[in-house]
Amino acid sequence: MAAMRFITAALLLILSGTLFSGRVMAQEPSSPTSVPFKNGVEVKINGHGPYQFGIDTGASTGFTITPELSRELSLPVTSHTQSHSAMEHANDPSVDVVHIDDLLLAGHLFHHAIGIAPPNASPLVKNGSGLLGIGLFQDVVVRLDYPSNKLSISEQSLPPEDGKNILKYNDVHLRPYVDILLGGVPANACIDTGAKDSGADVTVPPDFASRLHLQNLVKLPYGWTDINRRNHEMSRATLDGDLTIGSIVVHNPTLLITDSVPFVNLGSVLNKLVITLDARNHRVKLEMPGKTQPE
Numbered sequence: 001m002a003a004m005r006f007i008t009a010a011l012l013l014i015l016s017g018t019l020f021s022g023r024v025m026a027q028e029p030s031s032p033t034s035v036p037f038k039n040g041v042e043v044k045i046n047g048h049g050p051y052q053f054g055i056d057t058g059a060s061t062g063f064t065i066t067p068e069l070s071r072e073l074s075l076p077v078t079s080h081t082q083s084h085s086a087m088e089h090a091n092d093p094s095v096d097v098v099h100i101d102d103l104l105l106a107g108h109l110f111h112h113a114i115g116i117a118p119p120n121a122s123p124l125v126k127n128g129s130g131l132l133g134i135g136l137f138q139d140v141v142v143r144l145d146y147p148s149n150k151l152s153i154s155e156q157s158l159p160p161e162d163g164k165n166i167l168k169y170n171d172v173h174l175r176p177y178v179d180i181l182l183g184g185v186p187a188n189a190c191i192d193t194g195a196k197d198s199g200a201d202v203t204v205p206p207d208f209a210s211r212l213h214l215q216n217l218v219k220l221p222y223g224w225t226d227i228n229r230r231n232h233e234m235s236r237a238t239l240d241g242d243l244t245i246g247s248i249v250v251h252n253p254t255l256l257i258t259d260s261v262p263f264v265n266l267g268s269v270l271n272k273l274v275i276t277l278d279a280r281n282h283r284v285k286l287e288m289p290g291k292t293q294p295e
Helices: 067-072 121-125 268-272
Strands: 002-004 013-015 024-026 041-045 048-056 063-065 077-084 094-105 108-117 130-133 141-145 150-154 166-168 170-172 175-182 185-191 202-204 214-219 234-239 242-245 248-251 254-258 264-266 274-278 283-287
Touching (some): 067 094
Parallel strands (some): 185 264
Antiparallel strands (some): 024 108, 166 283, 170 175, 234 254, 242 248
């Protein structure tokens, strides 16, 4: 299975079958290129473009592309897979699995990338042409510097985890999960850059929220509509306590509470961080510029 988050009106699209890219070739390994990415990053596909793509580490697939651009580029459909939201249903729709020979991003050339071209991709990708998922970065180290709006790619592995800034992560269908504390309650949370505009630092399911000390709990007058048009209610609250990720501490983070995602999901808090993901070694480096890290 693979997963993708739909941030505008839903949180999660899951795909049957793991989809990720092949070997990555660096064009300029001695001089990595940094590019802006928060409002989309420029990519070239099979020599065409550039096209604007978002970055979503909560999506397991190598990429999602609009069917219009997929047809324009004559991308071959290699198979089909079923899509569904966090709650699976037997009648969830099928989507095309497509293949890109060469995808150029920030000076790196990705060969044989595999992704999807869902018919309902437009709300997923908003104003761009697609999304790049965590599956694309399995053979490289990607650095997402949100405060400085710089993305860079290298092949230099992160040092071993130290329990402070460099943490071990586990993956679920390639998506990275890291151990955190919310008000002293442990959780394994997804590092989901696709949820950075969710309006809350962390998204939690209702059963987990019931274990927390909350302030200013409000049921929102609107909800989420998932990718398959199922509705989910939402509430918003402030945690009476801290969010702790390694040595990073965020006081009184905002929470989005919804049953559309059955796990804890890091969202808007990621806008404050520099995130370096080393998928080959299952390590992540998290930094919060301007904050003094405790010893």
